[in-house]
Amino acid sequence: MATIRDVAKIAEVSVSTVSLAFSSPGRVSPRTLERIRSAAAAVGYVADPLAQSLARGRSRMIGFVVGNVGNPFFGDIRRELENYALEHEHFVLITDSSGKTDRERDLIEHLIGLKIAGLALAPSSFGPDYVKFVESIKVPMVCFDQKVAGIERDFVGSDNFLAGAMLTEHLLQLGHRRIAFIAGPQHMNTASERYRGFVETMASAGVEVNPNYVVDGQFTRSAGYEAAMRLLIQPERPTAILGANNAVALAALQAMQELGFSCPDDISLAMIDNVQWSSVITPRITMVVQDTLQLGNIIARRLLHRITDPDASNEPAQDFVLAPKFVPGNSCRRI
Amino acid sequence: MATIRDVAKIAEVSVSTVSLAFSSPGRVSPRTLERIRSAAAAVGYVADPLAQSLARGRSRMIGFVVGNVGNPFFGDIRRELENYALEHEHFVLITDSSGKTDRERDLIEHLIGLKIAGLALAPSSFGPDYVKFVESIKVPMVCFDQKVAGIERDFVGSDNFLAGAMLTEHLLQLGHRRIAFIAGPQHMNTASERYRGFVETMASAGVEVNPNYVVDGQFTRSAGYEAAMRLLIQPERPTAILGANNAVALAALQAMQELGFSCPDDISLAMIDNVQWSSVITPRITMVVQDTLQLGNIIARRLLHRITDPDASNEPAQDFVLAPKFVPGNSCRRI
DNA sequence: CGACTTTATCGAACCGGTTCGATCATCATC
DNA sequence: GATGATGATCGAACCGGTTCGATAAAGTCG
Incomplete structure (x- = not known):
């Protein structure tokens, strides 16, 4: 060389x-x-990029830290960020914390050791220690997906209240009253906002929420499956189930199939967030999806702005919240 | 600091x-x-890891280069590699070439500039130039998934001939004779081997392959969809379709649904490689899956062996080929 | 006890760049 | 023609480590 x-x-x-x-x-x-x-x-x-980074104290690499790079939601965002970064001669290092906060911290520290120019982070946790840790990161950064109270950083995400509200409204319009909700972990902002969307829309319509109809699916497939089962074995079953994310909704579909219920004839189903191959799942699930490309684009622009513009560090943190989109399927019937 | x-x-x-x-x-x-x-x-x-890498001429980072990190197949392998690497104090840098050979080359060169200790590569191309490029990489490396002729490196993958043969045999056992095959790009070893498994198994059983029943799906969803359509509009339709990978098979399922054919009542379907949420796809597709965890484990061990053992560089390249597993579904009926 | 090894530590060169103050030639200005 | 500004280039210090040969002290052996 x-x-x-x-x-x-x-x-x-x-x-x-x-x-x-x-x-x-x-x-x-x-x-x-x-x-x-x-x-x-x-x-x-x-x-030699290494020598340059050492001398300059900063590299041209961007860290991308999420809980699951296999999730197509993060995949779309990643792709957008990569393309935009490449145009601006930056290089994205992808890392995966598997949702573990300890590993996330290790990864971030490692990336900082590599003197990354910026960081795109999908926070995996919450609470004072976590907030303190994230706030201590001095590298230009943008958070996305999960809004964490106390973190004063740029944030890019979707209007989760609206997502919950839209699907609830849709089910109400179709005549449903016995609507069940499989919720996510309430400490997560996405989960609590979606739940709030459900509850407040029900209240506005003057429909009471049966407490037995609200179950916790933890946003995971296994917990969602159990939660769905609890709904389906009740004597007075709900006529519709609203899954707070894709994993719990599809787990509910699986539970329904196993118990011999037909969707939508017996029970309607709606979910928030798409999955790959949703078009070959029968029935096609009615859903609300996030505009992942747009989210990724904003994350990329904002992060590179903070990286390249020398006095961007004075700009206050800003939130970018996008409206999600309703995608009708045939998993909800009129009753 | x-x-x-x-x-x-x-x-x-x-x-x-x-x-x-x-x-x-x-x-x-x-x-x-x-x-x-x-x-x-x-x-x-x-x-400071940067200063160490500069002085030593080598870092403790491992490059992971695939065409699509969102693909669960690669995701499982990645996770295995990450865990194993972490136990041995190495750190995996994930990169995604989006299947583009140019970008793959850029990524690899970038990683080498970062003085990575090793490289796990799922080759995206073939041909003399590509082989020459890969052969020129002097970093310890392991290739996986796609066996490329001419590349003298450790390789870890599945027996794709067997995968094609197993499903063909299964369909023959069920009485099918008019079996169609949606193939992948024949320059890819996985695709040609799977096809060979189909053809030779048919030949062994003395069943002639109708040339109209072999179509090219390019391993992609869109090409697979078109290919399936060509199969389904023939006057004498096949009684079974074998998809050479998950994308073309599910595209075929979608095409069948759209044309009003029922699977498996009208047409049986089988595929190679799993997808996420396959258990909620109706019908559950009969498939042959790769042992991704085992693949990932072997890749990790082999790579770290080459990295940490000083005289591993003298060891000749070795192939590790695993047998895939048959997973019955209810997408194939006896006729 | 002298010769020889071994062990602990150090200084200096090096990895491959960046950056800043100094130097010197060139040019415009009065 | 002296003065000051401008532009091009350079040397040296620096980023934060590693590594190797040198050195001195301690230990081994006949």
Whole structure:
């Protein structure tokens, strides 16, 4: 590998001039610049990113930290961020915490050790310690998906209250009154907002929520399955189930199938968030989806703005909240 | 941030001794070691990984390069690798080429610039140029998923011939003779092997393959959909369709649903490779799945062996080929 | 007890860049 | 023609570690 000193020797200039020639070509005379460039080309010189990062104290890498890179929701966001970053000569390092807060912390510390230029984080936790940790990160960053109270950082996400409300309203319109809700962990903002959307929409319509119809699915497949089972074995079954995320809703569908209930003939089903291959799942589930491409785009722009604009660090944290979209399926029937 | 010189000053030793104390504690006297350790603890010293990598010419990071990190197949492998690497104090950098060979090359070069200790690569291409490029990579590496002719590296994958043969045999046993095959790109080893498994099993059973029943689905959803449509509009329709991967098979299911055919009553369907949520897809597809955990485990062990064992570089490249597993569903009926 | 090894530690060079103040030639201004 | 501003280039220090040969002290052996 050719080093900057090799280039300097061939071009008969000092090392510092070569460095200058690449970082701010305008400050080198045209003749020298040309000599340096052809010398560099001759030996195939490429600056060592590691050495650059060490000297500058900052690299051109962006950290992307989520709980599950396999989740298509995060996948779409990642792709948008990668494309945008690449256009701006930055490089995205993807990491996966498997939803574990300890590992998330390790990953972030590791990334900071790598002197990343910025960080896109989908927070996996909450509470004072966690908030303190995130607040202590001095790298430019954007949080997304989960709004965490106390973290004063740019945030990009969807209107989860609206998501819950839209599907509830839809079911009410179809004549449903016995609507069940499989909730997520209430400490998560997405989960509590979706639940609030459900509750308040029911209240506005003057329909009482049967406490037996609200169960906790933890946003996971297994807990969602158990929660759905608890709903389905009740003597007075709900006529519709609203799943607070894709995992619990599909787990509910599976439970219904196993117990021999037909969807939507026996029970209607609606869910928040899409899954891959939803179009081949029978019935096609009525859902509300997030605009992942737009979310990713905003995250990318905002993060690169904070990275590249030197006085962006003075700008106050800002929230970007997008409206989700209703996607009708055939899993809800009129009653 | 405390540096090694701060520690040296406090412990009243030279910088080189501090370095030695951390890299090979045995070569420092117990008393000095203790002084250094407590000094380091006092100022919270942690070695800068960037500076270490620069000085050593090698980092403790492992590159993971695939075409789609959202694919659960790669996701399982990634998780295994991450866990194993973490146990051995290595850190996995995930990157996604979106299946584009140019980007894959950029990513790999970027990772090498970062002086990664090793590379796990799911090759995205083939041909002399590509082989030459991969062969030129001097970092310890393991290839997986796609066996590429000409690349002399460790390879970990599944027996794709067997995968195709198993499902074909299953359909033949059920009495099917008019079996269609939605193939993948034949330059990919997985695709051609699966196809060969189909063809040879048919031949062994003395059943002729109708040329109109073999269509190209490119392993993608859209091409698979078109291919399936071509099968379904024929006057003499196949009684069973075998999808060479999950995308084309599910696209075929969608096509069948849209044309009003029932699976398995009208047409049976089988596929290679699982998808998330396959258990809520109606009907449950009969399939052959790869042992992703085992694959990931072998990749991880092999790669870390090559990284940590100094004379592993002399060991010849080795292939690890695992048998896939048959998972019955209810998408194939006896005729 | 002298010769030889072993052990502990150190200084200096190095990895491959960046950055800042200094230097010197060139040019415009009065 | 002296004065000051401007532009191009350079040397040296620095980022934060590793590594190797040198050195001195301690231990081994005949």
